[in-house]
Amino acid sequence: MKILVCIKQVPDMESRFKVNAAGNWYDETDLAWRMNEYDEYAVEQAVQLKEQLGDTPEVTVVSIGPDRVVEALKKALAMGCDRGVHIRDASACARDPWQIASIISAFAGDKDFDVIFTGMQSQDRGSAQVGVVLAEELGRACTTTLVGFEYDNGTIIAKRELEGGLKGVVKLKTPALVTCQLGLNVPRYPTLPNIMKAKKKEVAVIPVADLLKEEALSSTASAYPPLRKGGGVVLEGDLGDVADKLIGILREKAVVRR
Amino acid sequence: MEFTREIYWNVGHGVVGPMYLFSFAALAVCVWGFCRRLPVYRLGKSLDRLDQLPRRIVGMARNVLAQARVVRGFGPGALHSLFFWGFGLLFIGTLLVMAQADFSQPVLGIVFLKGSFYKLFSLVLDLAGLAALLMLGGLLVRRFVVRPEGLATVRDDYVIHSLLVAIILTGFFAEGVRMAATEIGRNPELARFSPVGLLVGRLLAGMTPDTLALTHKALWWVDFFLAMGFIAAIPFTKLRHIVTTSANYLFADLGPKGAIGTINLEDDSIEQFGAARVTDLAWKDIFDADACTNCKRCQDRCPAHATGKPLSPMQVVKQIGETAFTAPEAGLTAAVGEDALWSCTTCRACQEICPASIEHVNKILEMRRNLTLMEGSFPGDEVRTAVNNVEVNGNPFGLAYAGRGEWAAGLDVAVMEEESDIDILYFVGCYASFDKRNREIARRFISICTAAGIRVGILGKEEKCCGEPVRKLGNEYLYQMTAQENIELIRGYGVKRIVTTCPHCFNTLGRDYRDLGLEVPVEHYTTFINGLIRDSRLTLTPERFEFTYHDSCYLGRYMDIIDEPRQVLAAAGGQLAEMARSGYESFCCSAGGGRILAEEKLGSRINVARVLMAKETGAPLLVSNCPFCLTMFEDGIKTGGCEGELVVKDLAEIVAERIVA
Numbered sequence: 001m002k003i004l005v006c007i008k009q010v011p012d013m014e015s016r017f018k019v020n021a022a023g024n025w026y027d028e029t030d031l032a033w034r035m036n037e038y039d040e041y042a043v044e045q046a047v048q049l050k051e052q053l054g055d056t057p058e059v060t061v062v063s064i065g066p067d068r069v070v071e072a073l074k075k076a077l078a079m080g081c082d083r084g085v086h087i088r089d090a091s092a093c094a095r096d097p098w099q100i101a102s103i104i105s106a107f108a109g110d111k112d113f114d115v116i117f118t119g120m121q122s123q124d125r126g127s128a129q130v131g132v133v134l135a136e137e138l139g140r141a142c143t144t145t146l147v148g149f150e151y152d153n154g155t156i157i158a159k160r161e162l163e164g165g166l167k168g169v170v171k172l173k174t175p176a177l178v179t180c181q182l183g184l185n186v187p188r189y190p191t192l193p194n195i196m197k198a199k200k201k202e203v204a205v206i207p208v209a210d211l212l213k214e215e216a217l218s219s220t221a222s223a224y225p226p227l228r229k230g231g232g233v234v235l236e237g238d239l240g241d242v243a244d245k246l247i248g249i250l251r252e253k254a255v256v257r258r
Numbered sequence: 259m260e261f262t263r264e265i266y267w268n269v270g271h272g273v274v275g276p277m278y279l280f281s282f283a284a285l286a287v288c289v290w291g292f293c294r295r296l297p298v299y300r301l302g303k304s305l306d307r308l309d310q311l312p313r314r315i316v317g318m319a320r321n322v323l324a325q326a327r328v329v330r331g332f333g334p335g336a337l338h339s340l341f342f343w344g345f346g347l348l349f350i351g352t353l354l355v356m357a358q359a360d361f362s363q364p365v366l367g368i369v370f371l372k373g374s375f376y377k378l379f380s381l382v383l384d385l386a387g388l389a390a391l392l393m394l395g396g397l398l399v400r401r402f403v404v405r406p407e408g409l410a411t412v413r414d415d416y417v418i419h420s421l422l423v424a425i426i427l428t429g430f431f432a433e434g435v436r437m438a439a440t441e442i443g444r445n446p447e448l449a450r451f452s453p454v455g456l457l458v459g460r461l462l463a464g465m466t467p468d469t470l471a472l473t474h475k476a477l478w479w480v481d482f483f484l485a486m487g488f489i490a491a492i493p494f495t496k497l498r499h500i501v502t503t504s505a506n507y508l509f510a511d512l513g514p515k516g517a518i519g520t521i522n523l524e525d526d527s528i529e530q531f532g533a534a535r536v537t538d539l540a541w542k543d544i545f546d547a548d549a550c551t552n553c554k555r556c557q558d559r560c561p562a563h564a565t566g567k568p569l570s571p572m573q574v575v576k577q578i579g580e581t582a583f584t585a586p587e588a589g590l591t592a593a594v595g596e597d598a599l600w601s602c603t604t605c606r607a608c609q610e611i612c613p614a615s616i617e618h619v620n621k622i623l624e625m626r627r628n629l630t631l632m633e634g635s636f637p638g639d640e641v642r643t644a645v646n647n648v649e650v651n652g653n654p655f656g657l658a659y660a661g662r663g664e665w666a667a668g669l670d671v672a673v674m675e676e677e678s679d680i681d682i683l684y685f686v687g688c689y690a691s692f693d694k695r696n697r698e699i700a701r702r703f704i705s706i707c708t709a710a711g712i713r714v715g716i717l718g719k720e721e722k723c724c725g726e727p728v729r730k731l732g733n734e735y736l737y738q739m740t741a742q743e744n745i746e747l748i749r750g751y752g753v754k755r756i757v758t759t760c761p762h763c764f765n766t767l768g769r770d771y772r773d774l775g776l777e778v779p780v781e782h783y784t785t786f787i788n789g790l791i792r793d794s795r796l797t798l799t800p801e802r803f804e805f806t807y808h809d810s811c812y813l814g815r816y817m818d819i820i821d822e823p824r825q826v827l828a829a830a831g832g833q834l835a836e837m838a839r840s841g842y843e844s845f846c847c848s849a850g851g852g853r854i855l856a857e858e859k860l861g862s863r864i865n866v867a868r869v870l871m872a873k874e875t876g877a878p879l880l881v882s883n884c885p886f887c888l889t890m891f892e893d894g895i896k897t898g899g900c901e902g903e904l905v906v907k908d909l910a911e912i913v914a915e916r917i918v919a
Contacts, residue, residue: 012650016660030660030719034650189634189642192523192531192735 001057004113005046005081006104006134007039009065009072010124017225024220025093026124035072038119040187041180045149046117047080048185052151058082060113064103065092070203077198078190084201089208096216097125101133106211108138115156116177120145128179135177143170145181261448262372265359267436268474274360277482284486291493292501295548298582302541307509318507327507327613334400334553335613337393344390345422348429351383380451384433388454391426394419408554414496421488428481434458435474439467499551503614506549509542510615516606516765516816518623520773521734532627532732533590536582539624546616547579556608556618561846561868562601566861569601571608571618578621590625597860599625600637604730604851605811610842626732637731637856644855645728649736652722653688654855663718665690665697669704672715674751680715682707683753685744685767685780687760688723689885695892696885702914703759703783709917710796720747726762729770731852738774741766745776756780759910761812761884762850782813784823784883787913791829798916800831805912806877807834808868808891809844810884823883823909830916835875845871847894849886865894873904880906 011017011031020027035043043061050057061081063069066089073084087103089095095103108116116135121128128144135142147167148159160168161181190198233249235242266273308314320326325339354371362368371379398419401411433452437459441449449456462470492498511517521531533539556571557563563570574594581593591599599622608618629635636642647656663673665686672680684707690700707714722740729737744767748756756778758764768780790796807827813819820841824834839845848864858864869891872880882888891906 012656012658014651014656014658016658030658032651032659034646186639189630189636189645191634192631193529195735196526 001053001114002112003046003049003057003059004108004111004116005039005042005059005061005076006116006118006130007043007061007063007072007076008036008119008122009033009063009069010036010122013123019223019225023222023224025223033068033071035075036119036122036124038121038123038180038182039072040119041146041182041184042117042119043076043079043081044185044187045146045178045180046115047188049115049149049151050080057114060085060111062087062104062107064089064095064100064208066090073203074198075190077201077203078195079188080194082201084203086203086205087208087211088205089212092208094220096218097127097129097133098217099212099214101130101137102214103208103211104130104134105137106213107206108134112175114174114176115151116140116175118177118179120179120181131177131179138175138177141172141174141176142178143172143176144179146178147181147183149178149180149184260372261374261376261445262369263376263436263440265355265371267440268471269478273478280482280486281489284489287490288492291490292498295493298586299541299545299548301537301582301586302539302544303537305540305542307511307542310512313512314508314510317510318504321507321615322504327615330611330613334397337396337400341390341393341397344386344388344393347382347386348390348426351379351386354379377448377451380448380455381453384452384454387426387430391423391430394422394426398423406554408557410552410554412496417491417495418497421484421491425481425484425488428477428484430454430458432474432477432481434462435465435470435477438462438465439470439474496551498548499614502545502548503551506545506615509545511617514769515818516619516812517769518620518729520738520770521627523735523738530628531631531734532629533621533624534628534632535588535590536578536586538590538628539578539621542617543578543621543624544582546614546621547575547582549614550575550579550616551614552576553613555611555613556616559607559611559843559845561603561605561607561848561864562861564845565864565867567597567601568595568860569598571602574598574622575616575618591629594625596629596635599629600856601860602851603811603846603848603853603864605846606815607811607843607846610815623730623732626730627734628732630732631734638859641731641852641856645731645733645736648723648725648728648740652740653692654723654727655688655692657692659722660719662686662691662721663716665692665700666704666716666718669701670708671704672713673718674715674747674753675718675720678715678751678753679713680753681713681755682715682786683748683751683756683778684714684716685724685756685758685763686716686721687758687763687885689889690759691721693885693889696888699759699885699888699908699910702908702910705914706787706790706796706910706917710790712790712795715751715753717744717747724760724763724766726766726770727852727855729766729852730850731855741771741774745771745774748776748778753778757783757786759783759885759908761810761817762886765812765816782817782819782883784813784826784909785819787909788822788826791826796913797918798830798913799918800829801916802831802833803879803912804833804835804877805879805881806837806872806875807840808837808847808872808880808882808887809841810882810887811844811846811850813883814844815842823881826909827881827912830912832881832912835877837871837875839871847882847884847887847890849890854886854889863894863897865890866898869894869898869900869904873898873900878904880904881909881912882906883909 012034015031018027046059050059059081060083061073061076062085063073064087070086073086077084118131132142143158143160145161146158147161150157154174156172156176158170158178160170162168235245325342329335329339358369358371401415433455437449437455442459492500530538536544554572560571577593581588602622604619606619644654647654651659686700689696704714722743725737725740756767761782764780764782809820845868847868848858880891882891888906888908895901895904895906
C-alpha cells in the first residue's frame with residue numbers, strides 16, 4: 001500500500017499579521033511558522049494506518065512552498081512518514097486552490113497512492129478546496145471533514161462531521177482521498193529517536209515548474225483586517241446604578257416591553 | 259590499689275580461639291552479604307564518584323563521625339547521633355580491650371588499661387552505654403508508641419531494636435556480675451568509675467560466688483553472640499546503612515547543585531534517552547536505595563506528598579532499589595507510577611534534607627526524559643499545547659514572539675538588535691515578557707536600574723524561553739534547541755553580564771547553559787539590587803512595613819541565596835515575620851519542574867497551602883522573588899479565600915516604591 005499526505009506550512013495564528021505591500025496577502029516578517037493544524041491530523045492518521053498494517057505501507061508527505069516548508073516536512077517525517085517531497089515554489093502563497101491541487105495531481109498522477117490524506121482546510125487561506133479538487137483530478141473517491149477513520153481490507157469507514165452537530169458515516173473503497181478535521185485523533189509528539197531518524201530521511205526537491213501546467217482560475221484581489229465593529233462595555237459601580245444603566249441600554253438597543 | 263581488671267576474667271583465655279573463630283565467621287557473613295549486592299549496583303551505568311578523593315573523605319568524616327546531616331532532624335536526628343556516638347565509643351572500647359588482651363600484652367608485654375586511664379576508660383564506656391541505651395529507648399518510644407505518620411515499621415526494625423537493646427543490657431549485666439564478684443567491696447575506689455555496672459552489681463550482691471561466676475559466663479557468651487549476630491545481620495537488614503550510608507557520603511554529588519546531565523544530541527549511538535529501566539540509571543541511583551534509611555524526612559517535606567499527590571521521594575528511591583533487586587528488566591514508569599513522576603515540582607526539599615546524601619530529583623528527571631523523549635508523553639493536554647507553543651513561538655503562552663519586547667515600550671531600555679552598548683543584559687523570561695502581572699515587575703526592575711544609572715539591554719523579540727520548564731519535564735531536545743539559539747544571540751552581542759528576574763532563567767543560564775558553552779556571568783536581580791544598595795549606587799527611603807518572605811526553591815535551595823533578598827527588604831524598611839518553613843526548608847509554590855505549564859489535578863492545591871502558611875504569620879504582605887511564585891500566590895490568595903487579608907508583591911515592587919529620586 002502507498003499512502004500520501006499533503007501538508008501546508010502556515011503562520012501560527014497568534015502571530016502579528018500585517019498586510020503585505022501589494023495589499024493582497026499577509027507580510028511574512030515576524031511570523032512563526034508551523035504545520036497546518038488539520039494537516040497534523042492527516043499525518044497522524046496516515047501513520048496510524050501504516051502502523052495498523054504492520055508498517056508495510058510507505059507514507060509519502062508532500063508540501064508546496066519556499067524552503068522554509070522543509071521544517072514542516074521534517075516534523076511529518078519525525079511523526080512517522082517515510083519520505084518527503086518538497087515542491088519548491090517561492091510563490092505558493094499566490095496560487096489558487098485549483099493550481100495547488102493541479103500541482104499535487106501532476107506529482108501524484110502516476111504513483112498509484114491507495115489512500116491520500118489532506119487537512120480539511122488550511123488555517124491561513126481556508127478554502128477547503130484542495131483536497132476535493134485533487135480527488136476529482138485523480139478520479140478518486142473522496143469524503144471530507146473526518147472525525148473518525150477505520151480501514152479494513154480496501155474499505156474505509158469514515159465518520160464525518162455534518163452541520164448542527166450531526167455525524168455521518170461513509171464507506172468507500174480505496175483508492176480514495178479523505179480530508180481530516182479536529183477531533184479525528186491527537187497528533188503524536190515526535191520522540192527523540194524519531195526526530196534523529198527524520199534527519200536522515202530523504203526529502204526530494206521538485207521545482208514547481210516541472211509540475212505546474214495550469215493557469216489560476218481565481219486571484220486574491222485584496223487582503224485587509226476586519227473593520228472594528230462595536231465592542232463590549234463593562235458596567236461598574238453600585239449594583240443599583242449598574243442595573244439602571246443596563247435597563248437603559250436594553251431599552252435603547254433592543255426591544256424591551258414595559 | 260591497682261586500677262585495672264583482668265580481661266577474660268572467669269571465662270578464661272581458652273575463649274580466645276573460639277571467639278576469634280566466631281568473629282571471623284560473622285565478619286565473613288557480613289562481607290559475603292555485601293558482595294552479593296555488588297552485581298546489582300553494577301546493573302547501573304558507570305559514573306565516576308571517586309574523583310576529588312580528599313574532599314570526599316573529609317565530607318564522609320564530617321557526616322559519619324560528626325553526623326552533620328543526620329543531626330539536623332532535631333528530635334530523632336539528635337537521638338540517632340547520640341546513640342551513634344555512644345555505641346561507637348563502646349566499639350572503640352572493645353577494640354582497645356582486644357588490642358591489649360590479644361596483642362600488646364601477650365606479644366609486647368604492654369598493659370595500658372590501668373591506672374587513671376583505666377578509670378577514664380571505665381567511666382566513658384559506662385556513660386556511653388547508658389547514653390546509647392537511653393537514646394535507643396527514645397527511638398523505641400517514637401517508633402512503637404508515638405508512631406509518627408508515614409514512618410513504616412518493618413521486620414528489620416524489630417530485629418534491630420531488640421538486638422541493640424539486648425547487646426547493651428547483657429553487656430551491663432555481665433559487667434555488673436563481674437563487679438559484684440571482683441570490685442564491689444574490694445575496690446570501691448575503682449567501682450565508682452563504672453556507675454551503671456555498680457548499680458547492677460549492687461542488685462546482685464546477694465548471689466553466691468559460684469552463681470555469679472556461672473551467670474557471668476552465660477551472659478558473656480550471650481553478649482558475644484548477640485554482637486556477632488549484629489555484625490552478621492548488617493548486610494541483611496536496614497543495619498546495612500552503617501556501611502551504605504557512610505559510603506554514600508563518599509560518593510556524594512560534588513558538582514554544582516541542581517546540575518543535570520546534558521545529553522549529547524550529536525551522539526548517534528544513543529538509542530535510549532532517559533531511564534526506562536534501572537539499567538538506564540547510574541549505579542549510584544541503585545546504591546542510593548540501599549543508603550536510604552526510611553527516615554521519611556524527604557516525604558515529610560515533599561509539597562506533592564503534603565497535598566495528597568501520589569508522590570513520595572522516599573518511595574521513588576525505594577521502588578528503584580526494589581526493581582533493581584527483584585526485577586531488573588521491569589519498566590521503571592510502572593514501578594514508580596507516571597502520576598508520581600509528573601507530580602514532582604523539582605523543589606529539592608527532599609534532597610536538601612536527606613541525611614544520606616541521596617539524589618532524588620535527577621532520578622525523577624531521568625524517568626521523565628524517558629517518558630517525554632521516548633514515548634512522547636505529557637502530564638496533560640494543556641502541557642502538550644504549551645510545549646508546542648515553546649517550539650513555535652518561544653513561549654509557553656503561544657503568544658506572538660514578535661510581541662515579546664512590548665512590555666518595555668516607553669522605557670529607557672536598549673534593544674540589543676539596535677543598540678548593544680549596555681551595562682547588563684536583562685534576560686526577561688517568558689512570564690515577565692508576556693504575563694500582565696509580571697510585566698509590572700519587569701518595568702519596576704528597569705526603573706530600579708535606571709535610578710542606579712545602569713544601562714539595560716534586552717533581546718526583545720529575539721529572546722526565547724530559556725527552556726527550563728520543558729527541560730524539567732524531560733524534553734532535553736527542545737531545551738537544547740531554544741538554549742542554543744539564546745546562547746548564539748548572547749554571544750553574538752558580546753554580552754559581559756546578565757541579570758534575570760526569574761530564578762528559573764537564572765539557574766538555567768547561569769549553570770545549565772555552561773554545558774552548552776555560555777560562560778557569561780549571570781546574576782539574579784535580588785543579589786544585583788543588594789549589590790547596588792551596598793555600593794551606594796541605589797538609595798532607598800526606608801518606609802516601615804510588615805511582611806513575610808517566600809524563598810523560591812530555585813533561589814534558596816538551588817542557589818543558596820537566602821540572606822541577600824532579606825537584606826534588601828530590611829533596607830527598604832521591612833519587618834520580617836518568618837514562616838515556619840523558610841530558607842532551606844521553604845515550601846514550594848507548586849510551579850517548579852515544569853508544573854507551571856500543567857494543571858494541578860491531583861490532591862489539593864500546593865499554592866493554597868503555601869498562602870495559608872504565609873497568612874499564619876499575621877503579616878499582611880507576602881514578598882516573592884520569582885514570576886512563577888508570584889503567579890501561583892496571586893491565584894492561591896484568590897482560591898484560598900485570603901483576599902483582603904494578604905497581598906503578594908515582588909521584591910522589585912517594594913524596592914521601586916522606595917527609590918530616592
